[in-house]
Amino acid sequence: MPFFDQFRTLVKANINKPVVIKVIRAGAEVSLKGNVPADAMLGISVNHDNSIKSFTTNYTLMEAFPIGAKKAFTVITDNAKGFGKIFKGEVRADKALSGPIGIATLFGTEVDWIRFWSLVGMLSMALAFMNLLPIPALDGGHVVFLLIEMIQGKPLSEKFLEKAQMVGFFILLGLMVFIFGNDIFKLFK
Numbered sequence: 330m331p332f333f334d335q336f337r338t339l340v341k342a343n344i345n346k347p348v349v350i351k352v353i354r355a356g357a358e359v360s361l362k363g364n365v366p367a368d369a370m371l372g373i374s375v376n377h378d379n380s381i382k383s384f385t386t387n388y389t390l391m392e393a394f395p396i397g398a399k400k401a402f403t404v405i406t407d408n409a410k411g412f413g414k415i416f417k418g419e420v421r422a423d424k425a426l427s428g429p430i431g432i433a434t435l436f437g438t439e440v441d442w443i444r445f446w447s448l449v450g451m452l453s454m455a456l457a458f459m460n461l462l463p464i465p466a467l468d469g470g471h472v473v474f475l476l477i478e479m480i481q482g483k484p485l486s487e488k489f490l491e492k493a494q495m496v497g498f499f500i501l502l503g504l505m506v507f508i509f510g511n512d513i514f515k516l517f518k
Contacts, residue, residue, distance in 0.1 A: 465497030
């Protein structure tokens with residue numbers, strides 16, 4: 330398998346099943362047998378030295394569209410799963426969320442165009458996901474209000490919409506303060 334994420338997916342698909350993994354030790358191929366536990370952790374790691382071979386796969390324009398779309402929507406599903414883990418308490422919000430300062434550190438100090446455009450694309454899809462959240466001040470909140478109006482058969486009152494927008498604004502403001510504070514705390518930690 331050329332990619333570690335493919336290996337992890339295959340391991341997760343074989344939970345509670347026996348597996349055989351071939352590894353290279355001291356230049357010789359060794360077969361390791363075992364069962365994949367419920368947490369899908371095998372106790373092996375990838376050797377991150379210079380022996381890892383990298384390669385480039387070139388696609389035509391028509392081949393690139395479905396691959397790019399799949400990767401873009403994977404960002405959205407990964408964000409949704411991440412928010413789910415935050416709300417379930419599996420991941421701490423201060424560890425999982427970053428704002429402009431944290432995002433700027435992802436770009437690094439050297440210009441790598443592939444990394445740059447990959448991060449820009451990922452951020453665009455993450456912002457699209459965030460905009461669809463059902464918070465009143467965002468587009469997702471407007472969609473919820475429109476659905477309520479469709480079900481009721483009449484528009485919501487202006488007073489209700491105004492108060493809902495204020496609540497949404499304060500939610501976003503609180504989230505912004507938390508994320509900026511978290512970024513600054515991480516920067517000096």
